[in-house]
Amino acid sequence: MNLGKVIGTVVATRKDERLTGCKLLITQPVDFKYKPLGSPFIAVDTVGAGIGEIVIYTTSGTAARLAAKKLEAPIDIAIIGIVDRVDLY
Template sequence: MNLGKVIGTVVATRKDERLTGCKLLITQPVDYKYKPFGNPFIAVDTVGAGIGEIVIYTTSGTAARLAARRMEAPIDIAIVGIVDRVDIG
């Protein structure tokens, strides 16, 4: 699992029918200090995240499809949690 920040939304009226009803969010990878790195990507939201929130996402296709409860859908990345805080001991 990884940390990211939701930076936008995607609206696609024409898409694979197996994605109908999925909320798509643009997510920027961040480190544990919430510093951005890498390229943003589109993720399926399974937890009701919003723009500006720090989230936990999975990048394994099978884990992402399981989280979204859509085993036959073309999903590579899913948001699986909203972060309240990160504590490093």
């Protein structure tokens, strides 16, 4: 599992039919202090996340498809949680 920040949305009226009903969000990977890491990517939202929220995502294709409840869909990354806070000691 990884942390990211939702920075945008993707609307695709023409897409693989197995993605119908999936909300697609542009997510920026972040570290534990919410500083950007790497390049943004598109993830399937399974928890109702919104712009600006810090989220937990999985990058394992199988885990992402399981989270989205679409085992046959071409999903590599899924948002699986919304972060309330991170405590570092």
